Amino acid sequence: MDLKIKINGEDWTLDVAPADTLLDVLRERVGTKSPKIGCERGDCGSCTVLIDGRSVRSCLVLAVEADGHEITTVEGISYDGLSALQTLFLENNSFQCGFCTPGIVLSATELLEQNPNPTRHDVQEALAGNLCRCTGYEPIIDAVLAAGDGGSE
Amino acid sequence: MTTPTRTHVTGGIGTSVRRPDGVPKVTGNFAYASDLHSKDMLWGATLRSPHAHARLISLDTGPALAMTGVRAVLTQDDVPGLPLFGQEEQDQPVLCDGVARYWGEPVAIVAADDEETAQRAAASIIAEWEPLAPLDDPEKAADDGSLFRELKIRRGDKEAAGTVVVEGVYETASQDQAPLGTEAGFAIPDGSGGLDLYVTSQWVHVDHRQIIACLDMEPDQIRCHPAGIGGAFGAREDISLHIHVAMLSLATGRPVKMEYDRSESFVGHVKRHPSKMWYRHEADADGNLVKVTARLLLDGGAYAHTSRAVLANAAFFTVGPYRCDNVVVDAQVVKTNNPPCGAMRGFGAVQACFGYESQMDRLAEELGVDPLDLRRQNAMRGGDPLATSGQVIDAPLPTVEVIDALEAIPLPEPLASDDPRLLPGGTGLTTPASKVVRGVGYAVGLKNVAFSEGFDDYAEARVVLTRAGVEVHTAAMEVGQGLVTVCQQIARTVLGIENVAVVWDDTSHIGSAGSTSASRQTQMTGGAVHAASVGLRDRILADFGGDELRNDGVYRAGERIATIDEICAEGPVEHLVRFRHPETHPPDENGQGDVHAGFVVAAHRAVVDVDPELGLVRVVRVDTAQDVGKALNPQAITGQLEGGIMQGVGLAVMEELVVDHGVIRNPTFTDYLIPTFLDAPAVETRIIEAPDPWGPFGAKGIGESPTISSTPAVVAAIRAATGKALTRAPVRPQDIVGI
Numbered sequence: 068m069d070l071k072i073k074i075n076g077e078d079w080t081l082d083v084a085p086a087d088t089l090l091d092v093l094r095e096r097v098g099t100k101s102p103k104i105g106c107e108r109g110d111c112g113s114c115t116v117l118i119d120g121r122s123v124r125s126c127l128v129l130a131v132e133a134d135g136h137e138i139t140t141v142e143g144i145s146y147d148g149l150s151a152l153q154t155l156f157l158e159n160n161s162f163q164c165g166f167c168t169p170g171i172v173l174s175a176t177e178l179l180e181q182n183p184n185p186t187r188h189d190v191q192e193a194l195a196g197n198l199c200r201c202t203g204y205e206p207i208i209d210a211v212l213a214a215g216d217g218g219s220e
Numbered sequence: 221m222t223t224p225t226r227t228h229v230t231g232g233i234g235t236s237v238r239r240p241d242g243v244p245k246v247t248g249n250f251a252y253a254s255d256l257h258s259k260d261m262l263w264g265a266t267l268r269s270p271h272a273h274a275r276l277i278s279l280d281t282g283p284a285l286a287m288t289g290v291r292a293v294l295t296q297d298d299v300p301g302l303p304l305f306g307q308e309e310q311d312q313p314v315l316c317d318g319v320a321r322y323w324g325e326p327v328a329i330v331a332a333d334d335e336e337t338a339q340r341a342a343a344s345i346i347a348e349w350e351p352l353a354p355l356d357d358p359e360k361a362a363d364d365g366s367l368f369r370e371l372k373i374r375r376g377d378k379e380a381a382g383t384v385v386v387e388g389v390y391e392t393a394s395q396d397q398a399p400l401g402t403e404a405g406f407a408i409p410d411g412s413g414g415l416d417l418y419v420t421s422q423w424v425h426v427d428h429r430q431i432i433a434c435l436d437m438e439p440d441q442i443r444c445h446p447a448g449i450g451g452a453f454g455a456r457e458d459i460s461l462h463i464h465v466a467m468l469s470l471a472t473g474r475p476v477k478m479e480y481d482r483s484e485s486f487v488g489h490v491k492r493h494p495s496k497m498w499y500r501h502e503a504d505a506d507g508n509l510v511k512v513t514a515r516l517l518l519d520g521g522a523y524a525h526t527s528r529a530v531l532a533n534a535a536f537f538t539v540g541p542y543r544c545d546n547v548v549v550d551a552q553v554v555k556t557n558n559p560p561c562g563a564m565r566g567f568g569a570v571q572a573c574f575g576y577e578s579q580m581d582r583l584a585e586e587l588g589v590d591p592l593d594l595r596r597q598n599a600m601r602g603g604d605p606l607a608t609s610g611q612v613i614d615a616p617l618p619t620v621e622v623i624d625a626l627e628a629i630p631l632p633e634p635l636a637s638d639d640p641r642l643l644p645g646g647t648g649l650t651t652p653a654s655k656v657v658r659g660v661g662y663a664v665g666l667k668n669v670a671f672s673e674g675f676d677d678y679a680e681a682r683v684v685l686t687r688a689g690v691e692v693h694t695a696a697m698e699v700g701q702g703l704v705t706v707c708q709q710i711a712r713t714v715l716g717i718e719n720v721a722v723v724w725d726d727t728s729h730i731g732s733a734g735s736t737s738a739s740r741q742t743q744m745t746g747g748a749v750h751a752a753s754v755g756l757r758d759r760i761l762a763d764f765g766g767d768e769l770r771n772d773g774v775y776r777a778g779e780r781i782a783t784i785d786e787i788c789a790e791g792p793v794e795h796l797v798r799f800r801h802p803e804t805h806p807p808d809e810n811g812q813g814d815v816h817a818g819f820v821v822a823a824h825r826a827v828v829d830v831d832p833e834l835g836l837v838r839v840v841r842v843d844t845a846q847d848v849g850k851a852l853n854p855q856a857i858t859g860q861l862e863g864g865i866m867q868g869v870g871l872a873v874m875e876e877l878v879v880d881h882g883v884i885r886n887p888t889f890t891d892y893l894i895p896t897f898l899d900a901p902a903v904e905t906r907i908i909e910a911p912d913p914w915g916p917f918g919a920k921g922i923g924e925s926p927t928i929s930s931t932p933a934v935v936a937a938i939r940a941a942t943g944k945a946l947t948r949a950p951v952r953p954q955d956i957v958g959i
Contacts, residue, residue, distance in 0.1 A: 101248025164700030165245030166450030
C-alpha cells in the first residue's frame with residue numbers, strides 16, 4: 068500500500084504492508100532510530116512520536132493510519148540546535164541510559180505546547196505513559212518544570 | 221591517595237560535569253545495540269521451551285528449513301565447542317541438550333532474511349516433549365540437597381543468649397531488572413572466519429571467555445565490543461543471546477541481528493533471587509545485640525549464573541551494619557526449575573536487609589526504645605569487626621552519621637487535601653483524606669564494593685596523550701550510571717588537561733575492566749584511570765624536568781618548558797595500568813576471614829499514605845543519606861540515589877515476578893508493574909563523605925546502596941501506618957486489608 072507522510076519536514080512515499088506499524092516503518096524503512104522498541108504494546112512510551120503535534124505510541128499506530136499526516140521524532144526538534152527543554156535535560160541530568168529520553172522529550176514538548184506553565188502534578192500526569200527505569204523521574208520533572216518557568220518553546 | 225588536585229582545570233572531580241554522551245542521548249543519535257544494522261543482515265529468532273521441566277523427545281527442524289528466506293536453523297548439535305556456558309560454573313547448555321530445565325529455555329535458533337520470517341520459522345519447528353514434574357518449591361529443593369551453594373557462618377559463642385528475643389520469617393519476591401532496552405546483539409563476520417560482536421553487556425571480557433569456549437575459537441578471532449545499552453541493573457551480567465547470534469553469523473557468513481521483545485526479555489535474562497529468611501535476634505536488657513541466628517534460603521532457578529556470589533552477599537550481610545559478637549547463619553541457594561536468577565542491583569544484600577531491618581524494628585518495639593536509637597547504639601563503625609565474618613573494617617564507616625543526617629531532613633506536612641491526585645490509588649480509586657493513614661519508616665543498609673572472597677578482581681585502563689588531547693581507553697561498560705563522565709573527571713584532575721575523551725576498546729585491544737556491577741566501576745576502572753593518569757603525568761614530568769602538566773604543556777616553576785606537540789613529538793605517549801583492589805580471601809569453614817574489599821552504608825526514610833480499606837499505598841517521599849567516600853560528581857550521585865530508590869520502592873509495593881509451577885505469569889509491562897511518574901515519591905538526598913582507603917580520591921562505589929535499605933524503609937512505613945506485621949515484599953493490597 069502506498070503511504071505518503073511527512074517525517075520531520077521531509078515528504079516520504081513508501082510502499083508498506085497493512086500490518087506494518089508506524090514504529091517499524093520509522094526504524095526499518097526510514098532509518099529514524101530515535102523511537103525505541105521497549106514493549107510493543109503501548110506500556111512504556113519509548114516509541115513516542117508526534118503526529119500533527121500530538122503524542123502517540125508509534126508501536127500502536129499502523130503505518131497506513133499515518134497517511135497524509137506529519138510525523139515528528141526527536142531528530143525533528145533538534146535540527147536547529149537543542150530545544151530549551153533538551154538543554155534542561157542536560158543540565159538536570161534527566162537521563163542515564165537515555166533509552167526513554169526521545170519519547171519523554173516528545174511527550175514533554177507536547178505538554179509544554181498545551182500548558183506552558185505546568186505544575187508538578189501536570190508533569191507527572193502528562194508523562195505517566197513514559198517509563199524510565201534509571202532516574203527515579205525526579206530530575207525529569209525538574210527539567211520540565213524549569214522549561215515551564217522560563218516560558219520557553 | 222595523595223595526588224594534588226589541579227584547581228585550574230575545569231571539569232575535574234568534585235563538580236557536576238555534564239555527560240559526554242548527553243547530546244547524542246537527548247537528540248536521539250546515541251546508537252544502542254538494538255539500533256545497529258546493515259543492508260545485508262539477517263534476523264535471528266529463538267524457539268523456547270513451553271515447559272519448566274520436560275524431556276525433549278524429538279526436534280524436527282524440517283518445516284523451518286523449508287521456508288523461503290530461512291538461512292540457518294541450529295540446535296545444540298551445532299555448537300562447535302564446549303556445549304555449556306556460565307560465568308562461575310559452566311552448567312547451562314547453549315541450546316536445549318535433551319532436557320528443558322526452565323520455562324523459556326532456548327531450544328533452537330533460526331536466521332532468516334527478515335524478522336517475521338525468522339520468528340515464523342522458529343515457531344514452525346516441531347518439538348515433541350515429555351513433560352516432567354518441575355521442582356518449583358525451594359524448601360523441597362533444599363531438603364533434596366539440590367544446591368548451588370551452602371554457606372555456614374559460626375562466630376563467637378554458640379551458647380550466648382540474650383534476654384530480649386524476637387523471631388520472624390521474611391520473604392522477598394523475585395524482581396525483574398526491567399531495563400527499558402531489551403537484549404539485543406549484532407554479529408558481523410570479519411571475512412577471515414572470525415566475528416565482531418556488539419551485544420548488550422555489563423562485562424564484555426567475561427562474555428568473550430564463554431563465547432570463544434563454546435565456539436571453539438581463538439581469543440583474537442572473536443572481538444566483543446562495548447555497545448550502547450538501555451539500562452542493565454544486573455540483567456546483562458550473564459550471557460543471553462551472545463552465543464546464539466555468533467553461531468548464526470558463523471553458520472551463514474552474514475551479519476545477524478537478534479533482539480528480544482519484552483516478553484522474551486523477561487525469560488531471556490536472570491532475575492533477582494526470591495528469598496525466605498528465618499531470623500532470631502537476641503539482645504540484652506539494655507538493647508545491645510547479643511546474638512543473631514538466621515537461616516537464609518534463596519531460589520537460584522535452573523542454572524548457576526552468579527548465585528554463589530549472591531548467596532555470599534546475603535550471608536555476610538545477614539546482620540547488616542550492626543555489631544554483634546555471636547552469629548550463626550545457615551545460607552543456601554537452591555537449584556530448581558524456576559526462572560534462573562543472578563544479579564540485580566544490591567544482589568543478596570537487598571534480601572538480607574529486608575530481614576534484618578524488619579527485625580531491628582521489632583526488637584526496638586520489644587525493648588520499648590526508639591528504632592533509630594537502637595540502631596545508633598549497635599551501629600558498626602570503622603575498626604569494628606563485621607558481625608558475620610569478623611573482618612575488621614579498616615576504614616571509616618559513618619553508620620551513625622548517615623542516620624543523624626537522615627533524621628535531620630524535615631518531615632513533610634500532614635495530608636490535608638482531598639485532591640485525588642495526592643491520595644493512595646490516585647484518581648481511579650480513592651478514599652477521603654480523612655480516612656488515609658500516614659506512616660513513617662526507617663532502614664539502614666550495608667553493602668560491599670567490588671568482588672570478594674579472593675576473586676582476582678582487576679580493571680585495566682590505558683591513558684594516552686595525543687596532540688589532539690587525552691584518550692582514556694577502557695572496556696568498562698557504561699550502562700547509564702555515568703562512568704564515562706567520572707573517568708573524564710579523574711583524568712582531567714590528575715593530568716591538568718581538560719580535553720579528555722573516553723574511548724571504548726574491544727576485547728582484543730585492552731584487558732578486562734571487570735563487571736559493571738557490585739558498585740565497583742567508579743573504584744575499579746576509576747582507580748585504573750587514576751593510576752594510569754598518574755603514571756603518564758609523572759613520566760612526562762620526569763622526561764622534561766617539569767613540575768606541572770597543563771592544557772598547553774609542561775611547566776616548571778610557572779614557566780612553560782614544553783608544548784603538548786613537543787611532548788608528542790615522537791607520537792602519542794601512553795600509560796597502561798591493571799588496577800587491583802586490596803586482596804580479599806575466601807572465608808574459612810566457619811565463614812570467617814577478610815572476605816571483602818570495602819563497605820558502603822546508607823539509610824532511608826519513607827513516608828507513606830495508606831488507604832486501609834482498599835489496601836492501597838502512596839509512597840509520599842523517600843529521603844536518604846549515604847556515604848559516598850568522596851563525591852566525584854554530586855549530580856550524578858544524586859541521580860543514582862534517586863533512581864535506586866525507585867527500584868527499591870518497586871520491590872516494596874508493586875514489583876513481583878509471578879511464577880506458577882515454573883511459568884512466569886506476568887512477562888509484560890502490562891502485568892509486571894514498575895513505578896511510573898505518578899508513583900514517583902519526592903526524594904531528598906544527603907551525601908556523607910568518609911574517604912575510602914583505595915578508591916580514587918577516596919571515592920566509594922555507590923550504585924547499589926540506594927536499592928538496599930529503601931525497600932525495608934517503605935515496608936516499615938506501611939507497618940507504622942497499619943499496625944500489620946507485613947513480613948513479605950512486595951506488600952500487596954490483600955496483605956494490608958487482611959484477605
